[in-house]
Amino acid sequence: MSSIEEKVTELVDQLTTEEKISLMSTSQSEIKRLGIQEYHVGGEAAHGVVDRSGGKTTSFPQPLGLSQTWNPDLLKEAGTAIGEEARILYHQSGKSSWLTLWAPTIDMERDPRWGRNEEAYGEDPYLTGQLSVGLIKGMQGEKEEAIPLAAAPKHFFGNNNEIGRENTSNSIDPRNREEYYLKAFEPAFTKAKAQSMMTAYNGINGVPAMQTEEIEKTVRGKWEMDGFIVCDGGALSLNVDSYHYYDTYEEALADALKKGIDCFVDDKTLVETAARKALEKALISEDDLTRAIRNSLRVRARLGHFSSDFIYDDVDHTLLAGDKHAALAEKVTEEQIVLLKNDGLLPLSTDDKVLLTGPLADVFLRDWYGGYPPHEITIKKALESTIQADRFSFTPSHDKGYFETVEGDKLIVDQNELKISEHLDDYSTFEIEDCLFESYTFKETDSERYLQLNEESQTFQLNKKEIYDWFVKEKWIRTDDDKWLTWNEKPVGITSDKKVGSVLTSDPLLFVKEWDAIDQAVDKAKSADVCIAVIGNHPLINGSETEDRAGMTIPAQQLKMVQALYEVNPNVVVIIVGSYPFEMEWIKEHIPTILFTTHGSQELGNAIKNVLYHQSVPSGKLSQTWYQDVTKLPAITEYDVMKGK
Template sequence: MEKNIKFEQNTPLWDNSLSIEERLDYLTGAMTLEEKIHCLTTGCPDIPRLGIRATYMGGEAAHGIEARHDQAFNKGEPEPTTAFTQPIGMSASFDRELIRECGRAVGEEARALYTRNGGGGLCRWAPTIDMERDPRWGRTEESYGEDPYLTGEMAGAYIRGMRGEDPFYIRCGATLKHFYANNVEKDRIKISSSVDRRNKNEYYLKPFKKAIMEGSAEAVMTSYNEINGIPAIVNDEVRHILKGTYGLPGHVVCDGGDFSQTVSDHHFYRTHGETLANGLKAGVDCFTDDGEVVYAATREALDNGWITEKDIDESVRNSFRTRIRLGMFDKESDCPYQNMGEEYINNGEHKELARKMADEAVVLLKNENGILPLDEKAEKKIAVVGPLADVWYKDWYCGIPPYAVTVLDGIREAFTNAEISHESGLSEIQIRLTEQNSDECYVGLDQNSRLKLVKKEQAETFILNDWGCGNMTLTAKSNGRFVTLEEDTDIIKADKKEAFGWFVRESWNFKKEKNGFTLESWNKKQVFVDKAGYFSICVDNPSTQFEIEIVKDGKKAAEKTAEKADYVVAVIGCDPVINSKEEVDRTTLALPPEQEELVKEVAAANHNTIVVLISNYPYAIGELQKQVPAILLSASGSQELGHGIADVMTGKASAAGRVNMTWYHSDEDLPDMNDYDIIQGKRTYQYFDREVLYPFGYGMSYTTFSYEKMQIKKERGCIKVSCFIRNTGEKTGDEVVQLYVHKKDSRVKRPIKQLAGFERVHNIKPKEVRKVNFTVQLWELEYYDVISERMILEDGNYQFMVGASSQDIRLEQSIMIDGLHAGKRNPFQTTAADCYDAYDHMFLHRGINGSSCVIPGSAGDDPDMIGECPVEGTLIYHDFVFYKKPRKLNITLKVLETAHITVTGENGVQITAEPVDCYRMLEIDLPEDCIKTGVPETVQIRVEGKCKISKFVFA
């Protein structure tokens, strides 16, 4: 039918000689209001008279194009695409140019799929640049580490690769995720992140600034969470910071379903119309939600006068500005990226890039006595053991690769003269009822693979994989399929090819009971056996108890295999959808106990045990680190995973990856997940001041390097630093040279070290010397001054340090930089309560007219909940200078329960405030000798009782 429809191209929209704004002027004038409303989602409809074909903007591209087509909204046959290493692994390469090339490959495949299918997918929802302040965050695999400079640089390179080199046209647009402070999965669709001004400006916003202003990101996706009580979808920082300060050129979308959740989960508005109106005014252009809901909400907002057509026009302009720059209205064929075809999908060059990235993502964590690299030509016996040795796991945002190389595959291919043996280390079990009332008391499968009771000779043998934290998988040995709880039923079957899904229905837990075990499903429901002998989920029935019979002890089998080998490669780690994923945070840094025990037993049997850790996040592996001579780390996700491990294991590729997150010793090193304050909470390498397992930037090499002749000088707007590195070892290798900075004698607590530059220097031959140059922009050294309420460059002494990690500093020099002195506080001008210098037991939430208030309690607390015992908290403000004696302190606050407020100078004063249902000014009389004049004075406000403090001023 569409063949008979003419899509008009002789309009100003298609006129390349006009400026983009002139084309948009025509478009918004020519479209009807109805047509504009239908463009407020991520798609637009066919409008033939304007030459507009239905298109959408979206789709994932975290480490390759996701075209699985396995979700309800895009069901279909999967389209294989090149799969690179997870972003956390790509970032570990510290190689801007390589990640840019990977981004180019992603952009090329997006274009080729667009040529194949039409429709959209040219502005992808990637990269994720949320700051990874906590290694327990469920989505750690998706981002680039704990440092904002590294994240901005690496994500920016990926974006530039996606975008292409044309000054106007875009090959593939990047949509940054998620704006911002989005590091907790539990209750993420309604939780509020408490973020003060320093953390916001110095840490959480910094990668967005770099990715937009330097990386040329096209769009941004807002996050699910609230920020200080304001849902991200209606946070006006979208308009003022992203679009205003940073100059975002394209559009802003909300996260999937967040439009509806503003009413249903945040309970921020009563109607969707209010969300739409305020979302548009805040700067969100496209609402990623049900189109009919968005349409009805728009009509409601228009009918009530909350928005005008002009507000909708702005949104339409922003989304079509992106479409024009993507070449969707390019009549003259000026766009160099049009009609890119099948030759760009899964081609040889992309395959080579995937392998190169898999190589460079590998981090050598330990190499005692130079056990690595291994001679690939040697005639040795190599035992490859472990549950991750011969598997390849996909993650939620990956595509389907054209092939996948496991670690076992890579080792077999690399060591052609070796005798390779393999054991998974997983036990094989049979399950039977604890109480044997009949011959049919064992678990078997019927003809449809349903679990039912059978006689012993018909019992099924299951392969048990215990991932820890109450998550196990069971695979039926007879058919190789996972046991699953069938969706929307109570039927339990062994018929799934993989354990994968938004809900991992293949996850089970054997819970130890007094007389055996009960079996619990992924959704915490107990299993029972019905009258017909079939397994089901308990409703009103008591759970059934089972016993486990070991058919094959996996660890013993691995131990026997290890005893016969010259070397053992133990492959352990994570499954990207079990224990940690979107909507699931980790509860511990510990390795799965079964995996740790496996390594312990294998290493005891063979001291030449090399651990390969396939992980998308840090583990607390202190004990394991002591047990084995070598450890290699790689993130998952790459179709070339096994080749990458083998290339580094043999020395074919240089061992030069670096950890981009601090590896802590234990869970005790971390504060509460909801604590976003990295400064006072001492998070990340910037502020953590105790011993760690592996520091940020750490990674070993097969050779050694010396650092020499550091030079530093000031130039206009920047600092230039250089040094020489010399390969002092016997092998050619790469070195990741890292530049850190520390501000001495600052008014405020500054980072212990802060990454200011890095360079991966390739293929340095023995005795060869290379010069490394760094340019540090002065704005990178700024901090947020709570007195002037802006970012400032503080004058004084800056210590620059060059080294091989944040704790392996080889050279350092200091330099004086001209900047500003932080001023003094004027007590007779209003001070916002959230402009504190320090605090104890306080958090931020929604205040007056979009401002933030400060509330006694802990981050994550309900701002309106009153407990049995009054909460206490303290705010501290330094450097007030009183030129006259104050008589009063006026505090604007909302009191929820009777509160006792104490103000301290030299002599404190206390007042009791009774509950009120609105903000009001509380007047506190100050004694004559309360505060000194003429000298810097610290004011401390201590509160006992739930109240919301907005601002204060002395009089």
Template sequence: MSDDGDLITRPPFRDPPFRDPRLPVRTRVEDLLARLTLDERIAMLHQYAPGVERLGLAPFRTGQEALHGVAWMGPATVFPQAVGLGATWNPELVRRVGEAVGREARAMRARDPRVGLNVWSPTVNPLRDPRWGRNEEGYAEDPYLTSALATAYTRGLRGDHPDRWRTAPVLKHWLAHNNETDRDTTSSSVRPRVLHEYDLAAFRGAVRAGSVAGVMPAYNLVNGRPNHVSPYLREHLRTWTGQELVVCSDAGAPSNLVDSEHYFDTHEEAIAAALRAGVDSFTDHDQNPSRTIARVRGALARGLIDVSTVDTAVRRLLGMRCALGEFDDPGGQPKECDGAFDTPAHRALALEAAEQAVVLLTNDGLLPLSESAVRTLAVVGPLADECELDWYSGSLIRRSTPREALAERLGADRVVFADGLDTVRLRTAAGWVRVPDAATEDEGPTEDEGPAEAVGSLNPAHAAGRTDPPPLTVGDTPTDLSLADWGGGVLTLRAPSGRCLTVAEDGFVRAAAEQPGGWVVQETFTLEAHPGGHLLRHLGTGGYVCVAAGGLKVAERDGGEEGTGTVFRLEVVERGEDAVTRAAARADAVVVVAGNDPHIGGRETEDRTTLALPAQQERLWRAAHAANPRTALVLTSSYPYAVAEAADALPALLWTAHGGQAAGTALARVLFGDVSPAGRLPQTWYASEHDLPDPLDYDIIASRATYLYFDGAPLFPFGHGLSYTAFAYGELSVRREAGLTVECEVTNSGPCDGEEVVQIYASAPGSRVPLPHRRLIAHRRVWLRRGEKVRLFFTVPVEDALGFWDVAHGRWTVDPGTYEIHAGVSSTDLRGTATVTVEGPPPAPRPVLRRGLEAADYDAADGIVLVDRAKVRGDAVACHDGAVGRLLFRACDFGAGAVSMTVEAAYEVTGAGDVAAEGATVEVHLADGTTLATAAVPPTGGRYVYTTVRAALPTSPAGVRDLHITLRGGGLRLARLGFSG
């Protein structure tokens, strides 16, 4: 109706209601759902949903990788790795990167319908352990910083239009996923405080901001239950927003529920449980939906689910597709959904992001370099002339390496280069290994040709549209090969053409790959000692290289017998450090570029076992420094290294993640002072892996992990990063208003313009529970001209700044008391402190007579692991080593006294010898050692079959007491204890 009361006449909409963009999404979805047959709805549950021709619906695919650019679909703008974006500490920059990636996805889809708009990105698992193989995919070890950057990136991907989404982001990987080794069968033991304060916190912000379409469950289990049937999807995720969220499974994970995890007996049970838990889209069996469809039909036939369960999942998927504008007239899409591809703005943004990601770790005055003082610059190291991609990169349209960028800046005649690789020859009893001339003459693909678009390609570098060169042969004359040792005995070998030796599907060894790559890397080898020389094992297949009739070939594995391989003698023509020494001696300054290849020694499916820099690279920086004291080491890597000796010895040390297409140019601009570095470490750099707990220990509180709890001295702390200028901090103040308002004054007191990252932390001295040493609660990256002063204001909700999960009462709480608020330049370099007092009643003790004790809600524990109380929901506690476990519950209020106790537990006996003479027991003690009761738990017939055991308390505890529980017996699961007066 118009303002004057007259009815507004709209032209009739002749298409079905689901195509009417004027109607609410819910109305459109319900209309379309009613038009679909059951078979059509079931088919939509698979990742590759077929089209419905009679309704004009096109096929739809969930899942387009877009971690730092559109991946796997050919050329695209490549931005820095996610951990590099994390190092910028700049949400606004990250939002603009997300916007550029979203626009490129739209533009690429316009010319290739295989490009998806449901993007699986970003990864928001906090970087708890730097040895995680997928460290490059996350933003930070801190949940607040991770959440801030994830919210920014997804806002860019989603766009700002209230109704139409540019792309539909899905957060990865729900939940507590930080290990690759046995990732589909390991269980992350996550107690409630860690769950709420750490793992859930990283996801919560972006979901509440309304900028994500859903999440992807992780491969691992949490507390003994696979993430793909996690009750947290319902209990937490879907309570954070009124928006319908889509849950997309990870690839192959639905089948893992039966095949590797053995959590269910049949696939029908598994898929029914996943649907009931809230999984909507099943990524399984590649593009073949038939088995998923058959399993859903089987689950329906067995009564494990009903049609409404299918409809709920399809309704969510259709809502996402509607929000993407799939059912609208394409010409009617809002400008917000326009696409743009490889624009000057995107190129400039890639450079800006790469510049902002550089972290200056140490500097004794060597940097910035001066073009007038450095007449000759040595640029050395295995990454000095590389622009590396990773598994989730797109193909490079353009690229810059450090060598190229520095040569362009200074002139090629002023740059001396040495890659630092060993030059070697291989000899067999039949002669020298040689690379045929055809391989050395092959120029390979142009830089515009990108990796294969198929996910399963053995090596994207093989899909460049050229003919494979002939295999390596054995003859009278040798070919010099360049050997790179990536640590742990993992080697790559390059021919004089620069091509890597690789193994194709026919098993022959060729100099054919531009770079190592692919899901299964075919370019890595290892040398195994053998009488008379070495065997050369190909790591991609596990087979040994042998001399065959057609050339060098990987022998088919026949039980791993060493006799299937040829014995090679390795002759070193020149050590890489000798070439580096010569280059360094000729130069006025040296830049050593070391680090990792993202496809080797720490990547998806493969965790690292050490933080050490590869020995070959250690030798390079030492040789360069010995020949020229003016040596800077640039670590270009997906993760931190333990490089204490380099930090002590060298005048300058920098780190950057692999910086995408503009990496070389960005580094050159930082080295020569065009840009004052302002990147900050998004995770702690430890002095040694011995400072880290077991990779599978997810309890950051008990294991004292991450900057939040680490008690040792880090090599470089979270938030660390130097500048070419200096910043002075004025008085810090904090006041209570709607939240905490923090005021801080910062001045650029140094010699040049630059950016500072102001970091605000909170701490709680004397807290009744173990809280972080300090916790990041706010930050801002701010540009200041030389001499400029700025007053900054931060407002943070009190609960977010000072709260914690109170296990005694099952809620988020802020204790009364005095807290400290800090402003600093890192988590350990604090420049100002103010206090704030929270008033309120003292914390109440645990009301154990009224509520009892849930076993998982302990305050401290030793020798225990959290397990699934039932397959559907709930946690229980078991002994980690199958023998003894201990729990501590503080401040238990027994009132006037408790006289009896109940123990709810399950005891599964898996073999005749499993029951010790005393069976399984739950012993309850007071802090002074007084035994209150010992409850013997009989075998219950299964791990999910619980019994209630009653025991009298001869000594009646009264008042507020600490309670100690001791569990004895493998197979025992304790769910809860109850007390009565």
């Protein structure tokens, strides 16, 4: 018996039943008499450690971008950096969390319409498996009995759609299961020895993922995983309240526990109450609890939780969001940039007179699993530092204007709320941003804050400068008759007190353009040697967690801008900053140079600059198919990848 097993056995043998129950959720209680400190399982590290409180951490490209490196060794370096930063945060938190993070995402991306497409490593199980091995080995180090961080591959398994994910089942036959979906997960455990795992929300062939027999049969049995397994957030509650697989929480917990779940990501009181009731009703035995707690404590022991002198505790705290990791992030970002097309326009010369435009040229957009980087090098910022001022120009790509009713009244932001102005010459101006599928956002030009539907008042008010919420309530949806809907498709109109908000019947609201972005760009393009248009998507709008994409087209305003530039100056470089493949037939046919990169990297601007000016080679390779017309794809819930003509 190893020293780790001896320590775990020593602890488990002394635990009371109630103490074991107190360790069943992600909020694990302190057991002072045994030297077990309070500890909180969980956290995110998809492309860098995520500190939701705003603490600075290094931000790498989104996982889709990591996959485009096709470089497991480089991902191992990134994983090592993530492990180092997690260990630093562990110490800063008083050793209360940060060492059991939920990454990487190994879901198979057979359909790019999936709302979380940017979170995983593409559509090929072999590539995904090899890349995840690299990342996990970096995160966990090379010593099996002493690890800096425990990786938790997710979401096991058959998880590639958001619609209905909490209460529906995906049909997966044995061949698809073994040759495709499980094949991607296997190396994470057989080669990288991942110490944890998270199951999915969805069901597989009628059984919720946290109760599938594959946890014990395959993960623990065939792959010999000896770490601890968690369900997805709130899955215990959803099993009863949404999926209706069981009628009570104790029944759901008992089945999941027996099927291999060791730790429940849910409300602590709910989990512990369910465990007590399951014991009282003899749905589980104390041996079931003991087995689960042993798995959790084994990993905690390997993390050094019960050691006074641990090898990974001596970590250089200047690494956290520091220069060394920034240099690595730039290297990773360069290697994931894909040169989709180049008809001789690249590399550029610093003597070229360059026009830069596009909605993604001077903005850093965080995805839901991205942290707060120490700096955000946009493409504009990087090019400004490279090109002489008289050789570089930039023009914004969003039109500006104001709202007007059909009666001619103008709208103004007064005391933070959008309402009818009392004076025709007193109104507020906004930038209108095209977000695809007739969805738009409006940012007030003076404050640079977005209009958002306030949940309490149901009126539009100025909110933050950044769109970053679980539900994007900044979104306006335009209908065919120039009327608008809120983010949740309620009519927009004028309230009884002359404010703008959610009403029973829509009132037409006209957006009157005062400044035409395309006209401005075209005027400058005529005298430029090269035009660079940076286009793409917002990672939280019209496709994110809980929302699959309706399509993959380029937003109409963005395509119109590219076409207008090309008409007056054919030397156009299109840089797509995106979370998924795009339909781009016109761009592919006409534009001489096209680059693709994902969101997420704090060093994106520097990496793009290096590629444009031949300081590095764009060696990235796609990890997903780019379809010409996604309407030809089967339903997003069709999980049989063997079908086809």
